[in-house]
Amino acid sequence: MQNQGEWQELGGGSRRRVLSYNDAVMLVEVNFDAGASGADHSHPHTQISYVLEGEFTYHIEGETRRLNKGDSILVPGDKVHGCTCLKAGTLLDVFSPMREDFIR
Numbered sequence: 001m002q003n004q005g006e007w008q009e010l011g012g013g014s015r016r017r018v019l020s021y022n023d024a025v026m027l028v029e030v031n032f033d034a035g036a037s038g039a040d041h042s043h044p045h046t047q048i049s050y051v052l053e054g055e056f057t058y059h060i061e062g063e064t065r066r067l068n069k070g071d072s073i074l075v076p077g078d079k080v081h082g083c084t085c086l087k088a089g090t091l092l093d094v095f096s097p098m099r100e101d102f103i104r
Contacts, residue, residue, distance in 0.1 A: 002060075012036050013085075017058010018102055026098035032056075032085035040082035045095040047075040
């Protein structure tokens with residue numbers, strides 16, 4: 001288990017920090033500048049994203065949804081997804097199981 005790790009710069013106006021995790025679940029805070037994108041990608045983990053601040057468009061398997069403060073979205077494992085930040089903001093991402101690649 002870990003509590004509030006260091007911020008990691010991801011480039012292109014985004015950064016993340018792992019807040020807490022165990023083998024089953026991980027909570028990650030991701031901060032975006034306006035116009036920054038989370039490139040389309042996939043992973044085997046189920047993901048829930050919650051918009052803490054800002055506005056985003058979220059793309060999952062070719063479908064786009066606009067998310068505002070207080071909205072959330074579930075991304076099933078292995079689905080291609082990404083986001084674009086329309087108004088500077090922060091996402092809270094929950095992954096199950098935890099993302100080992102985030103702690104290496």
